[in-house]
Amino acid sequence: MNIVVLVKQVPDSGSERTLDSSDNTVARASADNVINEMDEYAIEEALQVKEAHGGEVTILTMGPDSATDTIRKALSMGADKAIHVTDPALHGSCVIATSAVLAKALGTIEWDLVLSGAQSTDGGLTMMPALLAERLGVAHLSGARKLTVDGSKLTVERQTDGGYWTIEGQTPAIVSTWDTMNEPRYPSFKGIMAAKNKPVTTLSLADLGVDASEVGLGAATSTVLEFANRPPKGEGEQVKDEGDGAAKLADFLASKKFV
Numbered sequence: 001m002n003i004v005v006l007v008k009q010v011p012d013s014g015s016e017r018t019l020d021s022s023d024n025t026v027a028r029a030s031a032d033n034v035i036n037e038m039d040e041y042a043i044e045e046a047l048q049v050k051e052a053h054g055g056e057v058t059i060l061t062m063g064p065d066s067a068t069d070t071i072r073k074a075l076s077m078g079a080d081k082a083i084h085v086t087d088p089a090l091h092g093s094c095v096i097a098t099s100a101v102l103a104k105a106l107g108t109i110e111w112d113l114v115l116s117g118a119q120s121t122d123g124g125l126t127m128m129p130a131l132l133a134e135r136l137g138v139a140h141l142s143g144a145r146k147l148t149v150d151g152s153k154l155t156v157e158r159q160t161d162g163g164y165w166t167i168e169g170q171t172p173a174i175v176s177t178w179d180t181m182n183e184p185r186y187p188s189f190k191g192i193m194a195a196k197n198k199p200v201t202t203l204s205l206a207d208l209g210v211d212a213s214e215v216g217l218g219a220a221t222s223t224v225l226e227f228a229n230r231p232p233k234g235e236g237e238q239v240k241d242e243g244d245g246a247a248k249l250a251d252f253l254a255s256k257k258f259v
Helices: 037-053 065-077 095-106 128-136 189-195 245-255
Strands: 002-006 009-011 033-035 056-062 081-085 113-117 139-150 153-160 163-170 173-177 200-203
Touching: 002 037, 002 128, 009 065, 033 037, 033 065, 037 056, 037 065, 037 113, 037 139, 037 173, 056 065, 056 095, 065 081, 065 189, 065 200, 081 095, 095 128, 113 128, 128 139, 128 173, 139 163, 153 173
Parallel strands: 002 056, 002 113, 056 081, 081 200, 113 173, 139 173
Antiparallel strands: 009 033, 139 153, 153 163
């Protein structure tokens, strides 16, 4: 089975993140960029499917040159090869344009299953898997906490607030995964060394036949008009209990519209 895993490089959610004041897009150049956490679960699931059923795992990412660090981590976990879509004109692309580009990239290879993290920590839209499925005309099995592969048949336990639904589909298909699905493996030293020699194909917009005017900030379906940094934390207010502490606390909470 040929499996593709969508991977995205994002600013580390554990460090300070901001927007670039020059165009109101995410300031990636100055950020501590890492692989999107949710994508690691998708990579792990792809590797487990490969180990059980054979085939190969291809990493697909769209991003600047710095995204090669994310690709190498995915390869060091055990993926076989990667495709890196990169072009200066892609900067500022919205999710609609990004899905169009990724669909074109998927059209350059043969695949049976696409795995994707349910969302990215820099956007959190949870839209990419569904958009890709619509563009490619394939099934989308979303929110998976468990995936079972039986030939071309896929069975997914879709995570819900009250439990899970069982959903079935056929390959080719796209499955989006949650962080309850598995425990991603750590790259071994052997895997890190092997990743240096694994093939990475670089594709530009011209390679994919995509017009630069269709992507980027100028073609985005949504834009950030303005933003402001969070104001500094003010001093707290102390309520002293002099026999009426409960009433004072209730009044304070009411004044802040908490009660």
